[in-house]
Structure formats: structure tokens, C-alpha cells
Amino acid sequence: MLDFNFPQLNNYKKIQIMKAIKIIIVSLVGLFGLTACEGFLDRDPLGQQTDQNFYNDPGNAVIAVNGVYEAMTRGEGPSPFGWLAHNYEFMFGDILSDDAAKGSTPNDYLELKEMEEWRTTAANGTVAAAWTNQFVGIFRANGVIQNIPDATIEEGLKTRLLAEARFLRGYFYFYLAKIFGGVPLFETQVDPDAVQNREVSRASLEETFKFIEADFLAAIEGLPEKSQYGDADLGRATKGAAKAFLARVIMYQVGLEINGHNWQEVFDLTQEVVGSGEYALDDNYARLFEIEGENGVESVFEVQAKSNNVANGQSNNDQKTGTNENVFQNNRSVWGWGFNNPTQNLVDQYENGDPRLPCTAYADGDIVLGIVQEVDFPASNETGYLNRKAATLAPNPTKSGDQNIRKIRFADVLMMHAEAAYHLGNENTARTILNQIRDRARMATKPK
Numbered sequence: 297m298l299d300f301n302f303p304q305l306n307n308y309k310k311i312q313i314m315k316a317i318k319i320i321i322v323s324l325v326g327l328f329g330l331t332a333c334e335g336f337l338d339r340d341p342l343g344q345q346t347d348q349n350f351y352n353d354p355g356n357a358v359i360a361v362n363g364v365y366e367a368m369t370r371g372e373g374p375s376p377f378g379w380l381a382h383n384y385e386f387m388f389g390d391i392l393s394d395d396a397a398k399g400s401t402p403n404d405y406l407e408l409k410e411m412e413e414w415r416t417t418a419a420n421g422t423v424a425a426a427w428t429n430q431f432v433g434i435f436r437a438n439g440v441i442q443n444i445p446d447a448t449i450e451e452g453l454k455t456r457l458l459a460e461a462r463f464l465r466g467y468f469y470f471y472l473a474k475i476f477g478g479v480p481l482f483e484t485q486v487d488p489d490a491v492q493n494r495e496v497s498r499a500s501l502e503e504t505f506k507f508i509e510a511d512f513l514a515a516i517e518g519l520p521e522k523s524q525y526g527d528a529d530l531g532r533a534t535k536g537a538a539k540a541f542l543a544r545v546i547m548y549q550v551g552l553e554i555n556g557h558n559w560q561e562v563f564d565l566t567q568e569v570v571g572s573g574e575y576a577l578d579d580n581y582a583r584l585f586e587i588e589g590e591n592g593v594e595s596v597f598e599v600q601a602k603s604n605n606v607a608n609g610q611s612n613n614d615q616k617t618g619t620n621e622n623v624f625q626n627n628r629s630v631w632g633w634g635f636n637n638p639t640q641n642l643v644d645q646y647e648n649g650d651p652r653l654p655c656t657a658y659a660d661g662d663i664v665l666g667i668v669q670e671v672d673f674p675a676s677n678e679t680g681y682l683n684r685k686a687a688t689l690a691p692n693p694t695k696s697g698d699q700n701i702r703k704i705r706f707a708d709v710l711m712m713h714a715e716a717a718y719h720l721g722n723e724n725t726a727r728t729i730l731n732q733i734r735d736r737a738r739m740a741t742k743p744k
Contacts, residue, residue, distance in 0.1 A: 347439075351447035360440050361457045364464045365532075367433030368599045371620045372695075373608035377428050381421035384621055385701075386636055387411060388426070388475055397678040399637035400628060408635070426475060430468040437465040438485045459518025463533040463541075466511030469504060470545055478504045502554050505545060512542040522574045530591045530600075531700075536569050537597035540704045543569075543712050563716035566709050569596070575706040577732065581740035582655050585685040590700045596709060599701040607694040618696030625686040627669055628676040632691050638681040651740035657681040665690060665744060684743060707733055 351357045372382045382405070390396035391412050398408045407420050416423055440461035444454055472479045478501040486496070499507070515538035522534045543565040549557045569575065576593045583589040591598065603618035626632025638657040646653040658664050659680055660671035664687050673680040688699050714729035 347443055351440075351443045352449065354449045354453055357440075357444065357447060357449055357453070357457055360436075360443075361460050364433055364436040364440060364461060365600075366615070367429060367436060367468070368464075369601065369617070369619065370429055370432075371624075372425075373616070375428060375432055377432075380425040380429055381407070382620070382624065383422050383425040383429060384624065385471070386621075386625075387422060390636055395639060395642045396683075397637045397639055398635060399625075399678045399682075400634040401676050404633075405635065423475070427472070430472050433468040434465055434482060435485055437461045437468070438482060441465070442484055455518045456520060459515045459538075460533050462511045463515035463519065463538050466508045466515065466538075466545075467541065469508045469511070470541065473501065473504045473508065474548075477501045481507050501552070505549055505555055508545055509542065512538050512545065516542070521572065531598065533597065534574075536572055536574050537704065539565050539569050540596050540709050540712075543709070544704075547712060547715075559716045559719040562712060563720060566713035566716060569706075569709050570713060575709070577706060577710075577736045579736065579739065581652055581737050582743045584705065585655065585702070586688045586744065587698065594706045595702070596704040596706055598703055601698055601700050603692050603694070603696045603698045605692070605694050606696055616696050618692060618694070619699060619701060620695045620697070621701060622686045622689065622697040622699050623691030623693075623695055625683045626691055627664075627671060627682050627687075629670045629672045630667060634676050634682070636683050636686075637677055637679040638683060639679050640681075643681060650737065651742065652737050654684065655740065655743045656684055658684045658687065688744075 345356075351360065370380060371384045373380055386396070387408060388411075391398060391408065392414070398405065398412045407422050410416050410420060411422065418424075441458065444458045444461070447454060469479070469481075478499045480496045481499045481504065482496075515533060516535055519533055519535045519538055522536055525532060525534070543562050546557045546561050546565070549555050550559060550562065575596060578584055578589060578592055578594040583592070584594060589595075599619075601617065601619040604616065606616040606618075608616060608620075623632050625636045626634070628634030643653065643657055646656075654662075658669060659682070660669060660673065662669050664684070669682075671677050671680060671682065686699070689697065691697055710729050710733060714726040717723075717729070718726040
């Protein structure tokens with residue numbers, strides 16, 4: 297499993313410090329007219345790592361790419377730009393929809409209530425943190441994209457690492473586009489001062505989506521299939537994941553009627569994933585969100601989490617590898633903070649006896665992981681329900697849980713495939729796909 301504990305990443309940070317020092321020294325030399333020393337000062341320090349030689353070591357090159365993945369795991373904590381407020385994708389998906397409410401006590405995390413009620417301002421810490429965190433990932437990805445092509449490492453590894461960086465940059469920009477629309481587009485690492493001084497412009501939504509498409513298309517060309525990775529690399533981006541995300545990006549554009557995309561493109565991309573033989577529906581829905589279901593047959597892409605008993609860390613050098621998501625969403629009366637409460641509207645969408653419901657929501661009196669739950673509604677719960685998918689293990693008290701964060705499953709790909717088929721007039725294909733998913737659901741057991 298991909299491990300995000302990278303103590304050697306500090307070496308890479310030294311590169312940035314060295315570059316800044318070099319700029320200062322050269323500026324001083326110019327100021328005092330000591331031009332004869334410029335050739336000496338421009339040389340790379342002997343025996344030290346620079347942007348030019350860091351990537352020539354294959355281990356370092358992998359560490360740099362791992363650092364890009366690490367930006368996906370920071371739901372809260374330190375960043376190069378200060379402390380990040382809580383920011384999780386479900387805040388912008390579930391809580392802003394009819395499926396979930398803020399939850400917890402009425403006065404806890406009022407910024408999230410602002411989001412739920414669609415009265416968010418630029419001062420909202422969660423929104424600002426989501427913006428910052430994605431651009432941290434983009435900055436790191438651009439460092440890889442700039443430097444990997446000239447590295448003297450084995451060509452196959454170079455191709456894969458470059459494709460991983462393109463996939464991750466596409467992921468971060470897609471995350472931003474869904475929340476903010478068009479955003480500044482960076483193909484290289486930029487001077488933070490230029491950004492601070494507003495020397496960059498914001499691209500249109502159309503331009504942003506084209507940029508994202510280019511990244512995912514490049515990733516498709518260079519990434520291996522899931523089965524071509526060894527166990528130690530489970531969780532890395534794959535060809536199937538890049539195709540699935542590209543199909544989703546195109547779906548957004550079809551809905552917005554921009555950039556001339558159509559449902560046939562979505563159908564063809566998802567058909568390639570379906571026909572690859574790399575994925576299948578797990579025969580038990582209840583296993584999907586358990587630890588046993590991680591990186592399983594249905595997993596197309598999920599963010600890896602492994603507890604190392606480090607919470608958020610007090611500095612950028614304290615790398616945690618677990619997640620806060622489970623403690624954030626679980627029962628405040630028992631083991632969590634009680635946010636992201638499923639709504640009655642969501643619960644009512646399930647037919648009587650649908651085995652997916654107990655895998656999705658739990659309520660007062662339900663037994664979860666051997667503990668009888670006491671849901672304190674409405675004092676510390678907004679709907680009477682809690683998210684069962686986040687309760688696969690008791691939250692780690694250090695806010696460093698083991699639970700992977702699922703981003704795209706094979707069922708999601710099948711749903712996109714079915715929707716595209718329907719819009720293309722092939723209702724029988726759409727029904728057949730949906731019935732596959734329903735049949736699997738009917739065979740599910742109860743969660744642990």
C-alpha cells in the first residue's frame with residue numbers, strides 16, 4: 297500500500313531554500329559590482345541536492361511524486377501558508393446537497409453551516425483551505441513535471457512518474473473547478489510573490505476544463521493498469537482511474553454545454569474501463585467501505601490512509617499518514633464530532649429492506665462495531681442519523697485514522713456508462729447495467 301510517511305521529503309524542501317539563498321546572493325553580488333564571481337556562484341553546490349540532480353536518484357523521484365499524493369490527505373493541519381481549516385470533499389458534496397446536514401451541535405463549526413445554507417463568503421476558512429490545499433498539490437506536481445523529463449533515471453519509471461504527476465494535477469484542478477469555476481492555470485512552479493501581487497490571471501471555466509482534460513489524457517498515455525502495479529504500490533494512479541476521471545470531467549461539460557463534448561465520448565471512455573477486465577463489482581456491498589474492501593476489485597481510485605499515531609503535526613516536518621475524516625463524522629456521544637448527518641430525505645430513498653441502508657446510515661440504538669449507539673438528537677445531531685460509511689473503525693484519538701477515502705468505484709463508472717447509454721437512446725443497455733448494481737445490492741450482508 298502506498299505509504300505517505302516521507303521523512304526524506306525534508307531534503308527536497310532544502311532545494312527551495314537553497315534556491316532562495318542563491319537568488320539573494322546573486323542580487324547582492326550585482327549590487328556591489330562583483331560580477332567576476334557570478335560564474336562561481338551560479339554553479340550547483342558540490343555534494344548537495346539541487347533541482348537538477350535531485351531527480352537523478354530514482355528513490356528521490358518517487359519521494360517527490362509521493363509528496364504530491366500527500367497533499368490529497370490533508371483535511372486539516374499545517375501547510376506552507378499557515379494552518380489549514382478542516383476541508384473535506386464531502387463538505388462540498390454531501391452537505392451542500394439534500395443528502396446531508398452539517399450536524400454536531402448547533403453552534404459548532406458555523407462556517408460549515410454558512411456553506412450548507414449557501415451564504416459562504418471569502419472569509420470562510422474551509423473554502424480558503426480547500427483552495428490552498430489544491431494549489432499546494434499543483435505546485436508540487438509542477439515541480440515533478442518540470443524536472444522529471446531531464447532526469448537520468450530509467451525511462452519506464454520516468455514515464456510513469458510524469459503520468460502520475462499529470463493525473464494528480466488534473467485531479468487538483470478538477471477539485472477547484474467544481475467549487476470555484478475558472479481558476480489560475482500554472483504549468484510550472486511560480487513565484488509565490490507573483491501570485492500575492494496578483495500578477496496572474498484567472499482562466500475561464502472552459503479553459504480550465506481543457507487544461508484538466510490535457511492532464512488526464514497525458515496520464516492515460518503513461519500510466520499502467522491497476523494489475524501492473526505490485527502490492528507495495530497499490531493506490532497509485534492508474535490508466536483506468538485517469539479514464540474514469542476524464543469521463544466525469546466530460547460529463548460536467550456536457551451538462552454545462554461547453555467545449556463541444558457529447559455523451560458518446562463518455563460512453564466510449566467508460567466502455568474502455570468496463571472492458572479492461574481490471575475491475576468488477578464486489579459481490580458484497582457491505583464490504584466496500586470496510587478496511588477489508590480497501591483497494592479491492594471495485595476500487596478505481598482511493599486516497600490511502602495509514603495511521604502512524606501522528607495527529608495534524610505542529611509543523612510541516614511532522615508528516616501524518618492517517619485521516620481525520622472518520623472522527624469528524626462519527627457519533628459525538630460515543631467517539632467522534634458528529635458532523636455530516638444523513639438526512640431523512642436520503643434515508644427515504646431506500647426501499648424497505650434495502651441492505652444498503654444500514655451500510656449508509658445509523659441511528660440511536662443501532663449497534664456499530666459492537667457498541668450500542670446513543671444519538672443525542674437534536675442536542676448534538678441534526679437529523680437523527682450518522683454516516684455509517686465513515687464508521688468502519690473506531691476513530692483514532694490522534695485524528696490519524698486508517699480508513700482510505702474512496703474517490704471512484706467501479707459502480708460509479710458503471711453509472712456513468714449507463715447514463716451515457718440512456719442519453720444515446722440505448723435504454724436497454726442502461727437498464728442492464730443498473731440491474732447489475734441492484735442485483736449486487738440485494739445480496740449484501742449487514743456491516744460489522
